[in-house]
Amino acid sequence: MNAAIEVKGVTKRFGGTLALDDVSFSVQQGDVLALLGPNGAGKTTLIRVLTTLLKPDSGRARVAGLDVQKDARAIRSLIGLAGQYATVDELLTGRENLELIGLLYHLDKAVYRDRAQDALERMSLTGAGDNQVKTYSGGMRRRLDLAASLIGRPPVLFLDEPTTGLDPRTRNDLWQFIQDLVAEGTTVLLTTQYMEEAEHLAQAIVVLDAGRVAAQGTADELKDQLGGNVLEIQVTKRADLDKAASLIASLSSAPPRLEAALNRITLPVQGGPRVLIAAGRALDDAGVELEDLGIRRPSLDDVFLAITGHPATPGEDAGQPPHSPKANQ
């Protein structure tokens, strides 16, 4: 009974599309749960339901032990929300933004002033705290947005794609910051399109695909679902790619996956070194020149592909340059 978030059979329909289809899972207090899925999988819709912004058509959801529909106002005092689109006011300074949110959390003035100052320091925004947000870089906005969601010191935090579009350094800083929060006891539900992020931060992963829960468990459990290992081959000449794929196809019941741009073939296999040797021998006998040959544990990418039938690799918006303040308007 220590679930900070409980979702049971939540369904939401927009016109003809089923955005959420009988979604159920729970998050233990002090855990991080990653909602993993491509664009349009229903991640943001679910966040909106859990943060009381959207009523589900059916099903029940509880946050911090309270019902999202019946106790909406009480829940709002206990949650923080940071969005994919940094929702801070462009024309206000960083500090003004934080103090406004603090006021609207119904904190005393002395308290929200202190916390705003604290948050600016913690997010390395002290120097820019009294500048208007329109002068901030994308990473600074994201940090301010996260700081704003923390002003109320919420025990449950919702982060909608917190690192999408950030450069690796800023992303690592944010990861560290989220881990610090969790160490202090905060429960976090985050959405992400990145396997690496889910694996790095989350104790539990829920894979959403087209509004349905396609799989859930820890990263290791999900990998065990796939079973076995992954054989990975990189050929020297692209012309050999199809030939190599057909040579190793007999080693597994699953079809090989070709990545032409990398001259790479991956194949889920049951065996270990024996499979590797068999593959090496077959390819060598046929005169296929190899750049690399190896066997490894499956990655979450492999799992996602096996579960949903399509790769999780995000679309164009993941390639967004990190400093594009205009993207958030």
Add this chain to the structure above:
Amino acid sequence: MTDVAVRPPTAPAVPLTLRLAVRDIWGITRRNLLRIIRTPQLLFMSIVQPTIILLLFRYVLGGAIRVPGLNYVNYVVPGIFLEAVLIGGMTTALALAQDLQAGIVDRFRSLPMARSAFLAGRTLADVCRSVLALAFIIGLGAGVGFRFHSNTGACLAGVALIVAFGYAFSWVYAAIGLAVKDPQTAQMAALLPMFILFFASSALVPVSTMPGWLQPFAQNQPATVTINAVRALFEGGPVFHDLWQAALWCTGIFVVFLAISLNLYHKATA
């Protein structure tokens, strides 16, 4: 690992009191006032339009218009005062649509604040801007020959009535902004009621000069009765008939569009 360890030090779920709601409204009003101050070009735009209309009717068209019993400059300027607050209210529609589109509304809606404070803070900030624009236009009116002829109390009451009309109307614009949700469309949609109410009224010419089919509307619509009341207050003379009608219109518009706007805001999922 127990509940106690993860609970925040502040007591959660403070019940919403009137005092907190007023504080929320103040917070949002302050935010919007800061936005207004930091975009002076928008403030400037909101006085350009009434300035043009004022100069046009004072110096270009006004010479051809005869109003029985009143100098035309004193006839038309109170109408322009009303136009200044009507046009100022349009930015309410625009700003709300912008906030909906930018997603900041989601953040506000996820906070324990009084939900109505988002709209109340918007309209209050906008009425402050309208008062600034009105002050400018009053100064300009005096510069082109407009004079107050009754006592100070009546003149202040007239100005207050204009501000009250502007505030009531900002809720119409709020409803428009929330209904269309798109800034460009909001601006266009907000123009329509402004044009109809301002031009088909007694603001620029007496209603008796309009075609017969238009007169019943023009004679009784809110802008006309308000302008008539304001003129009576500025010039001295019988005022009660127009004044209670204007007060009734303002109250009615405020109550109805407040309800519509709140309802739209609760349903808004932009």
